[in-house]
Amino acid sequence: MNYQGKKGVLLVQLGTPDAPTTPEVRKYLTEFLMDGRVMDIPVLGRNLLVKGIIVPKRAAQSAETYKTIWHGEHGSPLMHYSQLQKELLQQALGEEYHVELAMRYQNPSIASALKKLEGMLLESLTVIPLFPQYASATSGSVIEKVMEIVRSWQYIPKISFVSSFCEDDLMIEAYAENGMKHDVNSFDHILFSYHGLPVRQLGKVDPSGSLKCPDFGCTGCKKERNPYCYLSQCYATSRAIAKRIGITEERYTVCFQSRLGKTPWIQPYTSDTLHELANKGVKRLLVFSPAFVSDCIETLDEIQVEYANEFKELGGEEVVMVESLNDNPKWIQSLKRLVLSN
Structure with a gap:
């Protein structure tokens, strides 16, 4: 050939x-x-x-x-x-x-x-x-x-x-489409859970040479400020999906899973977020994991099993995982x- x-x-x-x-x-x-x-x-x-x-x-x-x-x-x-x-x-x-x-x-x-x-x-x-x-x-x-x-x-x-x-509109539509298979408005809160990174790795792609947002205050950060910042890109993806499925900022939280070791990782941690939401009386959670385009151990086990069980032990009732993009x-x-x- x-x-x-x-x-x-x-x-x-x-x-x-x-x-x-x-x-x-x-x-x-x-x-x-x-x-x-x-x-x-x-x-x-x-x-x-x-x-x-x-x-x-x-x-x-x-x-x-x-x-x-x-x-x-x-x-x-x-x-x-x-x-x-x-x-x-x-x-x-x-x-x-x-x-x-x-x-x-x-x-x-x-x-x-x-x-x-x-x-x-x-x-x-x-x-x-x-x-x-x-x-x-x-x-x-x-x-x-x-x-x-x-x-x-x-x-x-x-x-x-x-x-x-991170903001490709067809990809965002696919995530939103998968999310809308569920009755989004029936959930008390929505999580966008991303794979975590050590904080020091964010600093290495900061043009100023040092991390300027140790409080992780990127909820309003536009990725144009630092196009290679993983954290700001995660917030950009979350905002785009939230807009597409019609939820306001107070209805969702961006958090980070899979940390390893004792060094500081990006916060808020998904586990800590589950505790905070459970303490506020939240019972039903819908979870997107937009760092992954295929279902894998992080979505099928870490979120769907480990975090779901943890949330129920804290008094929550249900964690529903939105499937990854897979063959959408x-x-x-x-x-x-x-x-x-x-």
Whole structure:
């Protein structure tokens, strides 16, 4: 087959273990946490912390959790939906394009996906890290890895990176559409729960060189002030979805989950927010998780099980999780437009 003249597209997700077993989870966690953009501390300390403490302590427990979300022939939900997105985007773009999927950690690796694309003598390559909000630990890590590999190619095509799409209107419509499957007005409060980051990582992309909002007062921050600030992008996404589903600012809270270790992470923490809302008598919560475009362990377990149980223990009655974008047709159209516009 003659590939010359084709335009390449590389979709990159975070990653997933190859199987819900302790050895495979250990491999995944080690690769993930040893990334200097994820755990941005000196490599010696990172080695001691990751390989000596975190992974031995968490691998078996995480494997048990992965078993609860693994689905028969589909296996990992993240892999299943990512493959669907790749296939549907390929159909939407047509034969002029060739779409590949990679995981930043584990399989299919970025190196293996780029190996397939290298010999095609592509006209262009568009790389889309599947994270709506830019963070050095996610999109930044993907972009760095792609550049590290491609620099050795003999023929390098025009390459475009989509580093952020936090307010893409078709993506926002897709999130809103999924939310409106529920009776939004029947809930006492709505949460927009994002993956957390250490506060120090925000400071590293502050043009002034130091974090200027230690109180996390970004509710009104416009991302134009600092286009690479993960926090302001999270608020931008939340405002856009809230506007689309017709809820006012007092009806929702932006919060952050999945913190690790004792260092300060972005606040308010989702767990603390659950406590505050329960103390105010809130009984029913609707939760969006717009940092994720595919359902995964963070949405299917951390929110739907762990936080839901915690909220009920505090006196709440129900936590309803809005499904991720998965194979929503508007999301596929959003991806198509991101490719065409880049």
